[in-house]
Each structure stands twice: as structure tokens, then as C-alpha cells.
Amino acid sequence: MKLFFAILAAVVLLLAGGIFLLTRDFGEEEPIPSSDPVSSSGQLVRQEPLTPTMSLEGEVLLPGFTARGNEAAPGELSGVAGSAVIKRGETLPALVFSQAPDQTTATLAPAAGGEPVFMGTLEQLKDFSPEKSGEYYLDLWASWDGREEGFAGLTGYRLSLTYERELLLEVDRQEVPQGYCVVLRAGNLPEGVEKVTATTDLGFTPTFYPYQGEQIALLPAKYSSNTGEYHLTLTAGEESRDFTISVTDGGFDVTVQQFNVDQSVADSTVNNQEANIVYEQVTRPLKNLGDPEKYWEGAFQLPIDKQYVASSSTFGRIRVINGSKSQHAGIDYPAPTGTQVYAPNNGRVLFAGYLQLTGNMICIEHGFGLKSWYYHLDAVEVEAGQMVKTGDPIGKVGATGFVTGPHLHFTMSVNNVYTNPEQYLASDPLA
Numbered sequence: 001m002k003l004f005f006a007i008l009a010a011v012v013l014l015l016a017g018g019i020f021l022l023t024r025d026f027g028e029e030e031p032i033p034s035s036d037p038v039s040s041s042g043q044l045v046r047q048e049p050l051t052p053t054m055s056l057e058g059e060v061l062l063p064g065f066t067a068r069g070n071e072a073a074p075g076e077l078s079g080v081a082g083s084a085v086i087k088r089g090e091t092l093p094a095l096v097f098s099q100a101p102d103q104t105t106a107t108l109a110p111a112a113g114g115e116p117v118f119m120g121t122l123e124q125l126k127d128f129s130p131e132k133s134g135e136y137y138l139d140l141w142a143s144w145d146g147r148e149e150g151f152a153g154l155t156g157y158r159l160s161l162t163y164e165r166e167l168l169l170e171v172d173r174q175e176v177p178q179g180y181c182v183v184l185r186a187g188n189l190p191e192g193v194e195k196v197t198a199t200t201d202l203g204f205t206p207t208f209y210p211y212q213g214e215q216i217a218l219l220p221a222k223y224s225s226n227t228g229e230y231h232l233t234l235t236a237g238e239e240s241r242d243f244t245i246s247v248t249d250g251g252f253d254v255t256v257q258q259f260n261v262d263q264s265v266a267d268s269t270v271n272n273q274e275a276n277i278v279y280e281q282v283t284r285p286l287k288n289l290g291d292p293e294k295y296w297e298g299a300f301q302l303p304i305d306k307q308y309v310a311s312s313s314t315f316g317r318i319r320v321i322n323g324s325k326s327q328h329a330g331i332d333y334p335a336p337t338g339t340q341v342y343a344p345n346n347g348r349v350l351f352a353g354y355l356q357l358t359g360n361m362i363c364i365e366h367g368f369g370l371k372s373w374y375y376h377l378d379a380v381e382v383e384a385g386q387m388v389k390t391g392d393p394i395g396k397v398g399a400t401g402f403v404t405g406p407h408l409h410f411t412m413s414v415n416n417v418y419t420n421p422e423q424y425l426a427s428d429p430l431a
Contacts, residue, residue: 048068049150049151051063051066052098052101052142054095054097054098054142054155055095055098056082056093056095056159057084057093057094059082061157062081063156063157064078064081065154065155065156066153066155067153067154068152068153074154077158080159081157081159082157082159083162084159086162086163088164088165091126091127092161099150101143101144102143102145104123104142104143105120105140105141106118106125106138106139106141108125108137108161109137109139110136110137111136111137111160131188132163132188133165133191134191136160136162136163137159138157138158138160139157140157140158140159141155165188167186167187167188167189167190167236168185169196169234169236169241170184171232171234171245174243174244174245174246175246175248176245176247177221177251177420178225178247178248178250179221179223179250179419179423180220180250180419181219181220181419181429182221182232183217183429184198184208184216184217184219184232185215185216186215186236187213187215190236192237196208196217196236197235198217199233199235200231200232200245201231202219202220202221202222202245203222204219204220204222209290209292211294217368218369219232222418223252223327223419223420227247228246229245229246230245231244231245232245252314252315252317252327253314256318256319256325257312257317257318257328258319258321260321260322260404261322261403263322265402265403266322268356269357269401269402270357272356272357274356278355278356278357279356279358282351283351283363286351286365287413287415289415290365290367290415291365291367291368292367292368294367295387296346296366296428297345297390297428298345298428299424299428300412300421300424301390301425302342303342303372303374303408304340304408308335308339311331311332311334314328315328315330316420330373330410330418330421331409331411331421331422332408332409332410333407333410334405334406334407335397336406337396337397337398337399337406338378338379338396338397338398341396341397342392343364343372343388343392343393343394344372345372347364347365347388348364348365348385348388349362349384349387349394351384352380352382352384352394352395354380356401359400360395361377361401362374362380362395369414370413370414371413372412372421373413374395374408375401375408376399376403376406377395377396377397377398377408378395378396380394381394381396
């Protein structure tokens with residue numbers, strides 16, 4: 001009996017399975033699930049490429065601005081994404097993008113405010129170093145055009161870069177002939193330090209002027225200085241450098257030159273107390289002036305036609321005039337009255353007029369306290385305050401003031417110290 005019921009149950013199961021197979025529609029297949037995301041409406045949704053990242057020395061930084069699309073424009077950067085210190089001799093630290101940008105734009109400006117010191121590409125910035133130490137903000141923009149299904153848009157970062165450059169305090173020479181000058185330089189000044197000073201036993205206090213990112217001063221060795229060693233200390237902030245300056249022989253003509261000036265001329269000029277007082281009253285303030293701009297360009301030119309440059313009264317030569325011994329503080333160029341005199345370089349006319357001691361005189365400031373002087377002129381063709389260029393006519397040779405005959409007395413000075421014009425005729429002192 002049990003066997004009968006088991007057989008009956010098996011038959012029922014077989015019949016039920018056959019009925020299921022007969023009723024199923026084999027013409028339809030079940031869909032295979034898709035890997036693409038779908039919207040609520042069943043439409044496919046395109047997945048946007050990820051925004052590229054940038055890392056500084058291995059640290060991933062958050063951009064201060066991001067915009068998608070090829071037409072995206074830079075906006076306001078928020079916050080500082082990262083910082084780095086760049087010491088003297090080091091280059092910009094590595095800035096690495098997860099996807100190389102198609103274009104970068106970098107702007108470097110002082111963190112305290114002011115005009116940018118650099119504008120260019122990130123690649124160009126790697127070779128740049130600001131002239132002064134301190135903190136700077138780097139605003140860096142990177143853009144992508146979206147080729148090959150990549151990101152299209154731009155990102156912006158603001159980085160704080162502190163440049164630490166070694167303080168530069170130097171002289172262009174440590175041996176200087178009598179009547180020549182030494183160029184003092186100071187650069188890479190610490191943040192907040194603007195003033196540089198020089199102390200020396202050469203009997204002169206130099207003034208520093210800003211020039212091409214540095215501070216520049218001219219230190220003259222007087223033509224009357226004894227040869228030997230002198231001391232110089234340059235100071236910027238709390239740091240100083242000491243130098244030894246050796247003053248060497250100036251190569252002056254050692255033969256004594258003697259001649260006489262008409263006594264009436266001497267009595268109205270060099271022997272006249274009022275003439276000397278007026279000369280000091282006029283020239284002393286001029287000598288103390290120094291324009292903070294370098295007007296001159298390159299080496300100086302002769303102020304007179306070269307056919308008249310032969311001179312027996314050279315710079316530094318000892319002369320005995322009417323029994324009085326002195327050392328000549330310029331070069332005398334004998335030439336006929338009316339011979340044209342030219343500006344030897346660019347400058348600003350400080351004085352153009354008549355003084356009883358020197359006759360018609362011109363003084364030109366060439367910048368940084370460097371001046372040229374012209375005595376005994378027959379005519380003056382410029383006026384005080386006028387800017388002149390190299391080769392401009394400024395006057396005519398004459399025989400006014402304390403003279404024996406027509407000639408041009410030409411000299412140059414660093415403030416109140418007369419220096420040998422030959423130095424400047426040979427080359428630009430700042431070259």
C-alpha cells in the first residue's frame with residue numbers, strides 16, 4: 001500500500017513540472033543588469049571625470065577655486081592651500097598634478113601687498129627668485145581642455161612661499177687708487193630692513209640708493225689720502241661685514257707744475273675772501289645733494305673734442321701757482337675760446353651761472369651723488385633744473401675766473417670728494 005502512494009506522488013510531480021514547462025514563453029529573455037547608473041526615469045547618466053588634484057612635496061592640497069567647462073574663468077581664491085620655505089640656492093618645490101594641465105598661469109606677489117614680482121607659467125617660475133627675502137603669495141591656475149574624456153575646466157591654488165636669501169654685503173674692489181671710488185653693494189635684505197650704513201676711516205660717509213633690487217653706494221678715496229690700509233664696515237639690520245680697503249698710489253704726475261696768474265686776477269678771485277665765501281655757499285649744498293636715480297648710462301664721454309684732450313695739468317698733479325702749492329682736483333683741457341663743451345653723460349643740471357672764483361660754471365648731477373663740474377666757461381647754454389643727455393651742448397670754453405688763459409677745467413666728484421674723471425671715462429663704475 002505504501003509503495004502505491006509513493007508511486008502516485010511521483011506521477012503527480014512529473015505532471016506538474018510538465019504543465020509549467022508547457023506554459024512558459026521561451027521567446028523572451030531576462031535583461032542582463034547594466035553597469036551604467038540610471039536615473040529615476042530609466043535614462044543612462046554620464047559620470048563626470050574627477051577633478052585633478054595637486055600635491056606639494058607629497059601633500060595633496062585642496063584648491064581654492066574650481067570650475068568645470070572649457071569656458072571657465074578664474075575667480076576669487078579662498079584661503080592658503082599650502083606653504084613652503086625656499087632657501088638660498090634652492091628651487092621651487094615640486095608641484096605635482098594627478099593629471100598634467102594643458103596650461104598654467106602663475107603670479108607671485110609680496111604677501112604684505114604690492115605689485116606682482118613675477119607673472120608667467122609654472123615652468124618659468126622654477127627659474128625665478130625674487131630680489132628680496134620674505135613671504136610671497138603664489139596664485140597658481142591650472143586648466144584642462146577635456147581631451148580624451150578627461151577633466152575640462154580649471155582649478156586655482158594660493159600658496160605661501162617664504163624666500164630666504166643670504167644677505168649680500170660686498171665691495172667691488174679692495175684695492176683702490178687715490179682719487180678713484182669703490183662701489184658698495186647690499187642685497188637680499190631681511191624683511192623689514194630698508195637702511196644700509198657704511199662706516200669707514202676714509203673720511204667719507206656713503207649714501208646708499210636703491211638700484212636693481214639692491215642698495216648701492218659710491219665710496220671715494222680722496223686724491224690726498226695716504227696710501228695704506230683703511231677699514232670699512234657695512235651694516236644691514238643686525239648683520240655686519242668688515243672689509244679692509246687698500247688705497248694705492250694714484251699714478252699722478254710727480255713733476256711739480258709752476259706758473260703765475262696775473263696778480264689782479266688772483267686778487268679778484270683766489271685771494272678774494274668774498275669770492276671764496278660765495279663759492280662755498282653755492283657749491284657746498286650742491287655737493288651734499290644726491291638724486292636717488294641713476295641717470296648716467298655706460299661710460300662717460302669726453303666733454304670736449306678729442307683734439308683738445310692733451311693736458312699738462314692732469315688730475316692730482318702738484319702745482320705751484322703764484323708761490324702757493326696745491327694739488328689739482330681736475331683736468332685742464334686747453335682750447336680756444338668758444339670751443340663747444342658737451343655733457344659727458346645724462347644728468348640734471350644743478351647749477352649754471354657765474355661765480356667770481358671759477359667764472360662761468362656748470363654742475364651736473366648724474367645720480368647717486370656723482371657729479372661733473374665745468375669751470376672758466378665763456379658761455380653757459382643750459383640752466384638749473386634742466387635734464388641733459390650725453391652729447392648735448394652745455395657751454396663754450398672761456399677764460400673766466402682764476403685762469404691764465406682759455407681752457408676747460410673738468411672734474412667729477414662723489415658728493416664733496418673730487419675724483420679722477422679718467423675712471424668714469426674708461427667704464428661705467430656700476431658695470
